[in-house]
Amino acid sequence: xxxxxxxxxxxxxxxxxxxxxxxxxxxxxxxxxxxxxxxxxxxxxxxxxxxxxxxxxxxxxxxxxxxxxxxxxxxxxxxxxxxxxxxxxxxxxxxxxxxxxxxxxxxxxxxxxxxxxxxxxxxxxxxxxxxxxxxxxxxxxxxxxxxxxxxxxxxxxxxxxxxxxxxxxxxxxxxxxxxxxxxxxxxxxxxxxxxxxxxxxxxxxxxxxxxxxxxxxxxxxxxxxxxxxxxxxxxxxxxxxxxxxxxxxxxxxxxxxxxxxxxxxxxxxxxxxxxxxxxxxxxxxxxxxxxxxxxxxxxxxxxxxxxxxxxxxxxxxxxxxxxxxxxxxxxxxxxxxxxxxxxxxxxxxxxxxxxxxxxxxxxxxxxxxxxxxxxxxxxxxxxxxxxxxxxxxxxxxxxxxxxxxxxxxxxxxxxxxxxxxxxx
Amino acid sequence: xxxxxxxxxxxxxxxxxxxxxxxxxxxxxxxxxxxxxxxxxxxxxxxxxxxxxxxxxxxxxxxxxxxxxxxxxxxxxxxxxxxxxxxxxxxxxxxxxxxxxxxxxxxxxxxxxxxxxxxxxxxxxxxxxxxxxxxxxxxxxxxxxxxxxxxxxxxxxxxxxxxxxxxxxxxxxxxxxxxxxxxxxxxxxxxxxxxxxxxxxxxxxxxxxxxxxxxxxxxxxxxxxxxxxxxxxxxxxxxxxxxxxxxxxxxxxxxxxxxxxxxxxxxxxxxxxxxxxxxxxxxxxxxxxxxxxxxxxxxxxxxxxxxxxxxxxxxxxxxxxxxxxxxxxxxxxxxxxxxxxxxxxxxxxxxxxxxxxxxxxxxxxxxxxxxxxxxxxxxxxxxxxxxxxxxxxxxxxxxxxxxxxxxxxxxxxxxxxxxxxxxx
DNA sequence: ACAGTTTCCCGTAAATGC
DNA sequence: TGCATTTACGGGAAACTG
Numbered sequence: 060x061x062x063x064x065x066x067x068x069x070x071x072x073x074x075x076x077x078x079x080x081x082x083x084x085x086x087x088x089x090x091x092x093x094x095x096x097x098x099x100x101x102x103x104x105x106x107x108x109x110x111x112x113x114x115x116x117x118x119x120x121x122x123x124x125x126x127x128x129x130x131x132x133x134x135x136x137x138x139x140x141x142x143x144x145x146x147x148x149x150x151x152x153x154x155x156x157x158x159x160x161x162x163x164x165x166x167x168x169x170x171x172x173x174x175x176x177x178x179x180x181x182x183x184x185x186x187x188x189x190x191x192x193x194x195x196x197x198x199x200x201x202x203x204x205x206x207x208x209x210x211x212x213x214x215x216x217x218x219x220x221x222x223x224x225x226x227x228x229x230x231x232x233x234x235x236x237x238x239x240x241x242x243x244x245x246x247x248x249x250x251x252x253x254x255x256x257x258x259x260x261x262x263x264x265x266x267x268x269x270x271x272x273x274x275x276x277x278x279x280x281x282x283x284x285x286x287x288x289x290x291x292x293x294x295x296x297x298x299x300x301x302x303x304x305x306x307x308x309x310x311x312x313x314x315x316x317x318x319x320x321x322x323x324x325x326x327x328x329x330x331x332x333x334x335x336x337x338x339x340x341x342x343x344x345x346x347x348x349x350x351x352x353x354x355x356x357x358x359x360x361x362x363x364x365x366x367x368x369x370x371x372x373x374x375x376x377x378x379x380x381x382x383x384x385x386x387x388x389x390x391x392x393x394x395x396x397x398x399x400x401x402x403x404x405x406x407x408x409x410x411x412x413x414x415x416x417x418x419x420x421x422x423x424x425x426x427x428x429x430x431x432x433x434x435x436x437x438x439x440x441x442x443x444x445x446x447x448x449x450x451x452x453x454x455x456x457x458x459x460x461x462x463x464x465x466x467x468x469x470x471x472x473x474x475x476x477x478x479x480x481x482x483x
Numbered sequence: 484x485x486x487x488x489x490x491x492x493x494x495x496x497x498x499x500x501x502x503x504x505x506x507x508x509x510x511x512x513x514x515x516x517x518x519x520x521x522x523x524x525x526x527x528x529x530x531x532x533x534x535x536x537x538x539x540x541x542x543x544x545x546x547x548x549x550x551x552x553x554x555x556x557x558x559x560x561x562x563x564x565x566x567x568x569x570x571x572x573x574x575x576x577x578x579x580x581x582x583x584x585x586x587x588x589x590x591x592x593x594x595x596x597x598x599x600x601x602x603x604x605x606x607x608x609x610x611x612x613x614x615x616x617x618x619x620x621x622x623x624x625x626x627x628x629x630x631x632x633x634x635x636x637x638x639x640x641x642x643x644x645x646x647x648x649x650x651x652x653x654x655x656x657x658x659x660x661x662x663x664x665x666x667x668x669x670x671x672x673x674x675x676x677x678x679x680x681x682x683x684x685x686x687x688x689x690x691x692x693x694x695x696x697x698x699x700x701x702x703x704x705x706x707x708x709x710x711x712x713x714x715x716x717x718x719x720x721x722x723x724x725x726x727x728x729x730x731x732x733x734x735x736x737x738x739x740x741x742x743x744x745x746x747x748x749x750x751x752x753x754x755x756x757x758x759x760x761x762x763x764x765x766x767x768x769x770x771x772x773x774x775x776x777x778x779x780x781x782x783x784x785x786x787x788x789x790x791x792x793x794x795x796x797x798x799x800x801x802x803x804x805x806x807x808x809x810x811x812x813x814x815x816x817x818x819x820x821x822x823x824x825x826x827x828x829x830x831x832x833x834x835x836x837x838x839x840x841x842x843x844x845x846x847x848x849x850x851x852x853x854x855x856x857x858x859x860x861x862x863x864x865x866x867x868x869x870x871x872x873x874x875x876x877x878x879x880x881x882x883x884x885x886x887x888x889x890x891x892x893x894x895x896x897x898x899x900x901x902x903x904x905x906x907x
Numbered sequence: 908a909c910a911g912t913t914t915c916c917c918g919t920a921a922a923t924g925c
Numbered sequence: 926t927g928c929a930t931t932t933a934c935g936g937g938a939a940a941c942t943g
Contacts, residue, residue, distance in 0.1 A: 369852040378802030428793040433857040621913050
């Protein structure tokens with residue numbers, strides 16, 4: 060009878076942060092005969108929830124009743140929009156919390172109920188409806204976890220209100236899930252993921268099984284348990300990249316210049332035999348929210364050598380936009396004149412042709428002063444005898460550069476006949 | 484009878500931000516005979532204030548009564564500490580605000596009152612005391628203005644509670660004020676201002692009058708009206724520098740390596756005839772919170788040439804610590820090999836000797852990757868025919884570099900016999 | 908329109924709870 | 926003790942309000 064619209068967080072509906080205002084709207088889908096009737100709607104948080112089912116309890120701090128109004132535009136049905144609603148946690152309900160135990164806060168589902176009661180021709184009618192399940196968080200740091208829950212719920216069930224969903228969450232087919240992931244990128248970053256990118260993501264979840272379209276992913280593997288050897292889950296990693304794109308890489312991402320999700324093996328296979336200075340852009344797999352470029356060079360005897368720069372994270376990109384980094388990046392090898400090793404964006408687009416329009420450093424003419432910019436550089440010390448400038452000597456990495464290159468080259472293999480990695 | 488301690492903002496007492504917790508303590512200085520008596524203290528904000536005198540009204544949101552307790556340490560006198568007090572503005576008192584009109588919010592003085600009542604041997608005794616005048620702000624952006632008021636009040640009056648002080652604020656002698664300013668730097672940055680620095684500041688306020696020790700500064704000139712030609716007042720400017728030091732320059736400032744407050748004329752006079760590559764550090768006078776270095780070079784015919792880099796502000800210094808900027812700064816002149824023009828800190832300290840201990844870039848060995856750092860560079864285009872890399876052409880400055888240098892050289896003059904600018 | 912002021916709320920840090 | 930979660934609040938920006 061009513062169609063409840065959802066409370067919203069910046070672009071992430073169904074997640075409410077305590078102490079932060081949200082908005083929700085209810086629309087009456089039947090037309091009432093008498094319009095001069097004051098139809099009051101009351102909204103309640105977690106109305107008649109079986110106690111003990113949910114570990115935290117919240118209430119609406121602000122005014123929670125409002126009179127319905129004829130909708131401004133069009134069909135003249137009744138609706139009411141609650142604004143400036145705010146949630147606060149009830150503390151110490153009865154001694155300790157009705158701790159369900161296993162669920163994390165972002166798996167705990169809540170709901171917003173709406174009630175109205177009116178009389179028509181002697182008949183008293185009670186209306187009641189409620190929202191889709193909601194996640195309540197207390198800090199934006201919980202937003203990725205909360206959004207994972209919202210995605211999983213809405214991907215895997217049509218039930219309007221199964222608050223126990225995460226007590227035993229179903230698995231997702233990779234074919235479904237990959238579509239949702241791509242949709243995340245198109246919604247929040249303006250461009251979705253192509254087949255190759257999704258395949259790389261699938262391999263990250265399932266290992267090197269070539270075709271993983273009928274594999275299933277558990278909720279835990281998707282967002283709760285850490286990727287083996289990493290201190291974060293798959294979704295936390297992917298979401299950190301989404302955030303990085305949103306804040307620092309939007310134009311570059313939308314121009315389709317970021318291959319992004321490529322395994323290191325694939326990367327080498329692609330760059331091998333390309334023009335020296337050919338590079339591609341990919342996200343860090345070892346750290347949250349990082350992007351790096353890898354370029355290929357050839358030694359005198361023709362061996363391919365692959366170099367990846369230390370990934371740039373949001374802090375670095377705040378100091379210097381990514382396109383400018385690509386333009387200005389320099390490598391200094393033992394005091395030789397610095398040179399930018401980045402020449403062609405894979406497969407063979409001249410760098411300035413690709414990124415020219417995205418460069419944006421202005422030689423800031425604050426006149427009496429000499430303008431100054433930051434330049435990203437890498438200092439390659441080829442003979443280990445050179446000591447660092449003056450400060451502390453850094454400890455040796457587990458392998459020497461030579462050892463690592465040998466190992467890397469041994470791991471490298473070739474994959475024939477790839478489509479353009481930037482295909483739709 | 485009581486000695487009220489003050490509510491505190493981070494290191495800035497007497498300023499309270501609405502919605503942010505503060506703490507205050509009251510101590511009973513007389514010893515009471517009966518200790519088993521529950522002595523309740525009540526704190527009230529702006530108790531019995533003549534209405535209309537103050538445009539904004541606030542109240543204490545949290546619990547405002549507490550029982551006195553014997554102080555833990557030492558002399559066993561009674562005291563009470565109110566914690567987690569929080570202020571909120573009363574809205575719409577009676578229609579409109581009792582707008583005094585002329586005063587800004589940071590000039591509006593308030594006070595906290597403390598009351599207690601107890602009976603001893605049939606005698607009822609009322610105790611009451613109150614805090615020094617307080618400034619209430621709603622955003623940290625008002626903190627500098629608020630602190631200016633606190634300084635001015637405490638510098639210029641001994642009255643414990645003259646809330647109308649800023650209705651007609653007295654002037655300050657430069658001798659008093661300069662002491663307070665130096666004290667700000669020693670309190671918040673660990674090192675005060677020396678005579679030369681204070682003289683430069685005095686000249687900034689009074690013009691080029693050599694000895695300004697008996698000049699007077701008005702409150703308006705100190706913190707309300709803008710410096711001629713600048714969009715900020717003297718105190719806003721000085722405070723922005725204090726903040727810059729606190730966050731980004733603490734070790735360099737404390738090593739006394741920042742001359743800081745030097746006029747451009749003085750700067751040239753000092754650097755002239757010094758070893759090429761001699762530089763000094765000074766704060767920007769044209770922008771808030773900026774620091775620059777100026778170095779001297781000589782052309783083939785022996786003319787001194789002074790260069791100042793575009794001032795570094797907190798954003799840039801967040802990306803790269805200042806000592807590292809000094810270490811790594813490079814100038815590229817038309818494709819020539821980049822060189823660091825900074826050699827000697829004025830008067831003649833080799834750069835690395837001065838700053839060596841303060842360098843702190845670690846060649847971050849995230850192994851599979853090539854480490855990368857940011858380098859501050861200036862690109863000098865000596866012949867105007869060279870076009871900028873690829874992006875938009877910037878409009879011409881009002882003067883060409885040549886014209887500016889001529890003008891600057893004409894303005895330059897020499898001052899004999901200076902002490903070390905870094906003297907205590 | 909606009910400036911002074913407040914509110915909003917992200918994102919980091921610290922505190923708290925379990 | 927460590928991890929999960931909440932609280933605190935600086936700081937930038939939007940909203941408010943005369």
